[in-house]
Amino acid sequence: MKKWLILFFSIIVVSGSILLILSLKATPASAGVNLSAHISSICGNGLVEPGEQCDGVNLNGKTCIDLGLGYIGGTLSCYAVGWPDECLFNTSECTSPSPTPPPGGGGAPLPDTGTRVILQGLAYPSAKITVLVDAKVYAYITADSSANFKATISDISAGTYNFGLWAEDKYGRKSITFSFTITVIKGMTITVSGIFLPPTIELNKVNLDKGEDLTILGQTAPKSQLSVHVESPQEIIRETTAEETGDWQLLFNTAILDEGAHTVRAKAESQEELLSSFSRVLLFYVGRYGVDELCPRADFNKDGRTNLVDFSIMLYWWGKANACIDQNKDGIVNLPDFSILMYWWTG
Amino acid sequence: MKKILFLLTITLLFFPLLSQAAILYLEPAEGQYYQGDTFLVEVRIEVEEECINAAAVSLTFPNDILEAIDFSKSNSILLIWLKEPEIFQEQGIISFSGGMPGGFCGILPGDLGKTNLFGRIIFRVKEVPKEQFFAELKFSDNSQIFLNDGFGTAAELKTEKAVLDILSGIPENGRKEWEEELKKDRISPEPFEFEIIRDPLIFDNKYFIVFQAQDKQSGIDYYEVKEGKRDWQRGESPHLLEDQELSGIIMVKAVDKAGNERIVEYLPEKKPLSRLIIGILIIIAMGIGYLFYKKSKWKLKK
Numbered sequence: 001m002k003k004w005l006i007l008f009f010s011i012i013v014v015s016g017s018i019l020l021i022l023s024l025k026a027t028p029a030s031a032g033v034n035l036s037a038h039i040s041s042i043c044g045n046g047l048v049e050p051g052e053q054c055d056g057v058n059l060n061g062k063t064c065i066d067l068g069l070g071y072i073g074g075t076l077s078c079y080a081v082g083w084p085d086e087c088l089f090n091t092s093e094c095t096s097p098s099p100t101p102p103p104g105g106g107g108a109p110l111p112d113t114g115t116r117v118i119l120q121g122l123a124y125p126s127a128k129i130t131v132l133v134d135a136k137v138y139a140y141i142t143a144d145s146s147a148n149f150k151a152t153i154s155d156i157s158a159g160t161y162n163f164g165l166w167a168e169d170k171y172g173r174k175s176i177t178f179s180f181t182i183t184v185i186k187g188m189t190i191t192v193s194g195i196f197l198p199p200t201i202e203l204n205k206v207n208l209d210k211g212e213d214l215t216i217l218g219q220t221a222p223k224s225q226l227s228v229h230v231e232s233p234q235e236i237i238r239e240t241t242a243e244e245t246g247d248w249q250l251l252f253n254t255a256i257l258d259e260g261a262h263t264v265r266a267k268a269e270s271q272e273e274l275l276s277s278f279s280r281v282l283l284f285y286v287g288r289y290g291v292d293e294l295c296p297r298a299d300f301n302k303d304g305r306t307n308l309v310d311f312s313i314m315l316y317w318w319g320k321a322n323a324c325i326d327q328n329k330d331g332i333v334n335l336p337d338f339s340i341l342m343y344w345w346t347g
Numbered sequence: 348m349k350k351i352l353f354l355l356t357i358t359l360l361f362f363p364l365l366s367q368a369a370i371l372y373l374e375p376a377e378g379q380y381y382q383g384d385t386f387l388v389e390v391r392i393e394v395e396e397e398c399i400n401a402a403a404v405s406l407t408f409p410n411d412i413l414e415a416i417d418f419s420k421s422n423s424i425l426l427i428w429l430k431e432p433e434i435f436q437e438q439g440i441i442s443f444s445g446g447m448p449g450g451f452c453g454i455l456p457g458d459l460g461k462t463n464l465f466g467r468i469i470f471r472v473k474e475v476p477k478e479q480f481f482a483e484l485k486f487s488d489n490s491q492i493f494l495n496d497g498f499g500t501a502a503e504l505k506t507e508k509a510v511l512d513i514l515s516g517i518p519e520n521g522r523k524e525w526e527e528e529l530k531k532d533r534i535s536p537e538p539f540e541f542e543i544i545r546d547p548l549i550f551d552n553k554y555f556i557v558f559q560a561q562d563k564q565s566g567i568d569y570y571e572v573k574e575g576k577r578d579w580q581r582g583e584s585p586h587l588l589e590d591q592e593l594s595g596i597i598m599v600k601a602v603d604k605a606g607n608e609r610i611v612e613y614l615p616e617k618k619p620l621s622r623l624i625i626g627i628l629i630i631i632a633m634g635i636g637y638l639f640y641k642k643s644k645w646k647l648k649k
Contacts, residue, residue, distance in 0.1 A: 035452065037455065038457050039456065039457030039458055040457065042457075042459065045459070132448070132449075134561050135448045136539075136540075157534065157563055158563065159421070159422050159564070160422035160424070160462050160464065160563070162447065162448070164449045177448060177449035179450060179451075180451075180455050181424050181451060181454075181462040182455055182458050182460070183458055183459050183462055185460075192455070281497040281498070300546075300548055301546045301548065308427075308542070308557045308558075308559060308584070309546070311427055311557075312544070312549065312555070312584065313548050316548070324548070325548075327499070328499045335401060335429075335491060335493065336493065336498075336499025338444075338493075339400055339493035339494070339495075339499040339500075340499050341446070342400035342401050342427070342449070342493075342495065343450070343495055343496070343497040345449055347448070
């Protein structure tokens with residue numbers, strides 16, 4: 001009897017474990033939480049973090065002599081927040097054997113002692129990037145030819161901030177907004193690195209006959225690995241690689257799809273192993289179901305942006321029927337429509 | 348042994364289901380408070396496998412013991428407020444709804460703060476009828492969280508209640524958490540702008556303004572709008588303008604919970620003269636010209 005009980009529980013435990021593994025595997029990577037964006041350093045917190053040589057009085061155990069730059073003594077210090085070389089070694093007080101003055105220090109301009117946030121990562125080659133702070137447009141920057149970008153937000157007060165970034169590729173396609181919230185601390189520079197903006201995505205057509213090829217294309221960082229997810233009742237995943245220009249393309253045959261509406265989205269992994277969140281979700285129809293979207297991307301006033309104005313229009317129609325504002329077509333303007341507006345927000 | 352095996356099995360079978368949910372919880376989840384204490388309870392969200400972008404939250408509290416005196420939106424991850432926080436003291440309900448443009452996927456690795464805050468409720472302990480009372484704060488079943496998936500999909504939501512130990516007696520140095528926070532706040536709301544808009548979809552194509560300010564300390568309390576020489580009046584965005592000619596200065600004032608203000612204004616463009624006035628001026632000029640012409644002709648004749 002005892003043996004049977006142990007066998008019974010062992011079977012349950014094993015099947016439980018298998019279920020666990022399967023369910024974890026089945027957990028959609030769609031989560032969007034497995035991103036590579038992280039706070040890489042905070043200049044001013046006294047800890048020497050990646051990208052920093054020192055922080056405040058913490059010189060990482062180094063002296064002028066340890067630097068191996070030929071100094072024979074003197075006092076090594078650290079540039080504080082606000083200096084051009086913040087959290088890097090200040091060797092101006094290091095003693096050099098030659099009459100040549102040591103590098104750095106001296107007549108550096110006075111720093112602004114403001115609080116700063118630096119956002120850096122990858123977009124697409126020469127992409128135009130819009131930076132949002134608390135859902136409002138803060139700045140426009142451009143990525144370099146290798147898709148790298150860096151944005152500095154300065155002179156903001158301490159507190160919780162939402163930062164958002166979206167990009168427009170060289171063909172005018174716009175990405176979804178990638179956003180995150182961080183705590184900004186007074187007198188410190190917070191560097192958020194590892195940001196990889198979601199790829200842009202476009203379809204060559206939205207109404208297709210069953211068996212017809214669908215071309216899915218867009219832009220991302222050069223040589224990134226693209227994972228394209230077609231959401232049918234079952235998720236179909238295809239992979240492709242972006243070219244040196246950042247362009248990517250995938251030919252998808254619709255023969256395996258049922259007639260009806262389907263969606264597609266893509267995410268990328270860069271050569272540097274940065275992970276992006278998912279791109280925009282695009283809808284397409286196989287068979288005779290094709291319909292036109294009345295007010296796509298929750299842009300009700302059709303100014304090319306989804307922002308506070310569109311939100312105001314939504315509030316005006318709240319709880320009422322309006323074919324344009326009712327994004328999910330359930331007959332009423334309500335919470336799911338608000339969620340869709342938040343999804344398409346451009347600031 | 349059997350018990351351990353059984354518990355392990357249960358844990359393994361149910362763990363995957365738990366990992367899919369967003370969890371609404373309160374902080375602190377427990378604590379001891381005395382009559383007259385003023386304290387804050389934070390409403391927070393935890394996301395595990397999905398990014399979210401909208402929330403509609405409602406929670407109940409024992410209104411005979413606790414008085415909800417305010418709600419602070421400062422440092423909330425909800426940036427767009429669909430329904431401002433409302434306190435229904437008589438029913439013992441607090442509700443609000445709002446959104447996070449671009450979504451919220453959890454606290455960023457390395458973040459020094461706890462950036463998963465929806466808002467803070469300020470409670471005051473009323474009279475305690477007996478020596479000890481357990482005040483339960485719990486989320487209503489109609490609370491909803493939506494995924495940032497572009498389809499308005501409701502997330503699986505789990506909630507955790509808070510149970511506060513309310514004791515009778517008035518301590519000498521009772522908690523005054525909110526009052527102390529307001530005293531410290533000397534900073535005005537963050538700079539903001541407003542836009543003047545008209546659109547056939549709203550207010551019958553009449554001019555209205557949209558605005559939104561943030562305050563990182565005590566949170567925005569209310570807005571006021573002033574048009575030209577009219578008095579200040581409470582307003583919220585979107586605000587339909589009375590002066591549809593846009594002839595006067597429009598001012599919007601954001602006031603935080605501590606009473607600090609920030610005012611932004613719009614100066615109307617100097618409008619070109621209307622066609623009617625231009626027409627009248629041309630006619631007058633032509634008339635004067637004609638008179639001069641006549642006069643000069645008459646002089647020549649003489």
